[in-house]
Amino acid sequence: MSRIGKLPITVPVGVTISVSDENEVTVDGKLGQLKQKVHPEIKMVIENGSLTLENNSEDKDVNAKHGLYRALIANMVKGVSEGFKTVQELVGVGYKVEVRGQILDFALGFSHHTYFVLPAEVKATAVAERGKNPTLTMTSFDKQLLGQVAAKVRSLRKPEPYKGKGIRFQGEILRKKAGKSASKK
Numbered sequence: 001m002s003r004i005g006k007l008p009i010t011v012p013v014g015v016t017i018s019v020s021d022e023n024e025v026t027v028d029g030k031l032g033q034l035k036q037k038v039h040p041e042i043k044m045v046i047e048n049g050s051l052t053l054e055n056n057s058e059d060k061d062v063n064a065k066h067g068l069y070r071a072l073i074a075n076m077v078k079g080v081s082e083g084f085k086t087v088q089e090l091v092g093v094g095y096k097v098e099v100r101g102q103i104l105d106f107a108l109g110f111s112h113h114t115y116f117v118l119p120a121e122v123k124a125t126a127v128a129e130r131g132k133n134p135t136l137t138m139t140s141f142d143k144q145l146l147g148q149v150a151a152k153v154r155s156l157r158k159p160e161p162y163k164g165k166g167i168r169f170q171g172e173i174l175r176k177k178a179g180k181s182a183s184k185k
Contacts (some may be wrong), residue, residue: 005066008050009074012081017051017073019044025073029080031141032121034078038069051077066091079141086150092165095157096134097126104136108157109165116156122149135170 010019011034015029023038038044042065051073055066078084090097090108098105105125106114119123121140121184128134136153140146150169161177168174 003067005055005070006080007051007070008052009070009077009078010050012141015077015081017046017077020044025075027076029077029082029141031083034076034080034142036072038067038073039065040070042066056137070131075143077142083139083141084146085137085139085145086146087170088136088138088150088167089170090136090167091159092157095165095167096128097136099124099126101138104153106156108167114156116138119145120148125160136138136167 002107010133016028017025018028020026023040023042023044025036025038026043028036038053039057039062041055041062043056045052045054045056049177053066053070053073055062057063065134090106094109095109102118102120104116104118104126107117108114118138121142122138122145123140124136124138126136127133138146138150138153140149154167154169157166159168159172161175161181164174164176
């Protein structure tokens with residue numbers, strides 16, 4: 001049995017959790033609504049402001065998913081109450097980003113601008129301070145969607161290993177490679 005799966009999920013004030021007959025969990029909060037289908041053999045019990053997932057199965061697959069579903073539902077509860085945020089830096093001469101509604105306009109050293117359309121659930125802001133790398137901050141109540149969008153944005157110009165130019169997460173540590181050494185004539 002999963003140690004993570006046994007932990008109760010505390011439900012903050014303003015968040016409602018409901019479980020349908022098809023074992024679909026719906027989490028409602030001030031920031032939005034999220035749904036997640038759960039394996040039929042995992043039972044959910046809501047009592048005293050907390051949600052507990054119970055697994056009475058001996059099936060190896062169900063035991064493996066017990067902790068997974070508990071983590072997914074905990075992320076849903078945190079998302080609709082507090083939200084999630086990711087910050088990315090654009091490292092490189094002339095690299096910049098502008099936010100125009102739900103469209104991101106990137107200048108990434110190509111001969112053309114690169115445009116990226118954000119989903120409706122993701123909000124973005126861009127900051128460009130003199131002497132610092134431009135930063136892109138994205139927020140959402142859906143952790144899975146936010147991570148997927150951040151990965152797609154990073155893939156527009158991955159950090160290269162020689163100079164470190166590209167889009168990277170703030171605080172990300174890159175392993176740099178040594179360049180060619182000059183000949184010794």
